[in-house]
Amino acid sequence: MTSIPAVRVRGRHTDVLGAVLRTAGWTVVPDGPADAEVTGHADGIRAQCAGTTSWLADQAQLGRWARTAAVGPPLRAGNAQVGAVLEAAAGIGPFFAVQAGPPDGDGWTALDAPGLATLTDTVGERIGAAERRVAASIMFQGLASRLLSPVLAGLAHGVVLDLDPAAVFVRSRPGEAMALTCECPGGWLAPELDVRLVAEVLLEQQLRPLLETVAADARVAPGLLWGNVASALVGALRVLGRDPVAARAVSGLLAHGPLVGTWEVGPAGFRRRSCCLYYRVPGGGYCGDCALLPRGSASRPNLW
Template sequence: MTDPTQALQRASTLGPYFGITTDPNEEVDPTWRALPETDPDHLNTLIDQYAQRLGTDNRRVAASILFQGIASRLWSPVVASAAQGVVPDLSSLHWRWAPGAPIALWLATPTGWPASPQKAFETVMDIQLRPLRDTLHKVVKLADGLIWGNAASALAGTLYAARLAPDLAPKLTPLVQALLTRPPLNTAGTLGPRGFTRRSCCLYYKVPPGGEMCGDCALLDR
């Protein structure tokens, strides 16, 4: 099995969405918080801040985009690491977000398991996204179809790493394809020759000035 720290370091070279810092010195920073976020009050504040950043007063839009951003930050390093042979354990993951800054992730002492679709699914969906969804529902009501559509869209977005690192493509692409067949992701959209098309909308088109849609949006006229 590939060393988890080395796999995460290689993943981070693919772009900011793929990075998880493993510097143990980060422990002295009190702004790191355990992820998944289980404090509704803190998440509520972040949604308000995210809405301000997006220039909208629609909290559902802000909550949806925030969830999709976190999902992208989770799937990307996990998929890239799994393509190298290891699924990092995210049970001790920490996160940090402040207006004007990207979502940052930190693992002090990375461990992991031999790569498999089942372990990758459990690590992201069961350990992270399902609990985050439960906390989110305490402050903003979003349909599960939208939430898991965001998760599936974030997962499908990791496929571009196969173009950035062709040596990872033989394992990365079938891994993503296998993950998208697992409930509830399997009903969130379809992956075809032209890419992923979701069956729900993340609400981004409501962000001012409005009208812009994501490339995989169900509302696009194809």
């Protein structure tokens, strides 16, 4: 006898979405691990099952998806599991912290094209960058670090955190770490490390759309921005103190798709093949893993 798949419904219009899914033969559960997760957004529906994510325009598309979706591992993590991972990550430091819930108070910016442009302008003004591409690179490196750090931390708990950019808001204030809040933080259960899943969630779903938007807006080379991601991965791993699961994940990610060719291991360790442009900021200089440093000079150590 085939078991009835379980789905969790979140976000907007949960009653309506739940009714569509029940009609298609799903059991709607309030929490706990589930075969799938459906989240209602203002501009569509996000449906996730078996390690894949689909964006659906309306209830009719959701009904078709529900009748044809292939059910299988990995399962979606429950709210309590995701909350525990977020709490543990926040305990590592401010760069690993993500709030759960809608923006509370002023100063929050959505990660859409206007929001990313505003963040670039804010960072450029703060650091005195005369070139917008410099401001965009510095902003994106900080944003990428904030998005990927909690994901790496969560792997030790058997969860691949899923911070949907459409539900993430950023607050950048002078003298403070960039803050993140996510309206509907989620995750995939992964008791054993699955680098393919981590790459799909982190690099393709979370970072790629943001990177392409920033690259187009500020006319900065995508390869440079992917180099920022590689550098941020190694930087987060240093903070995690050689955590074996995170180390294997970083090693696998650096050998994946857009990060291939963005780095090398030199005499002094990890070294990127591009420059984040920080040296063009007034009073700036070269990072420890910069491609512009003489070979053999101080760099980030090889951590994997």
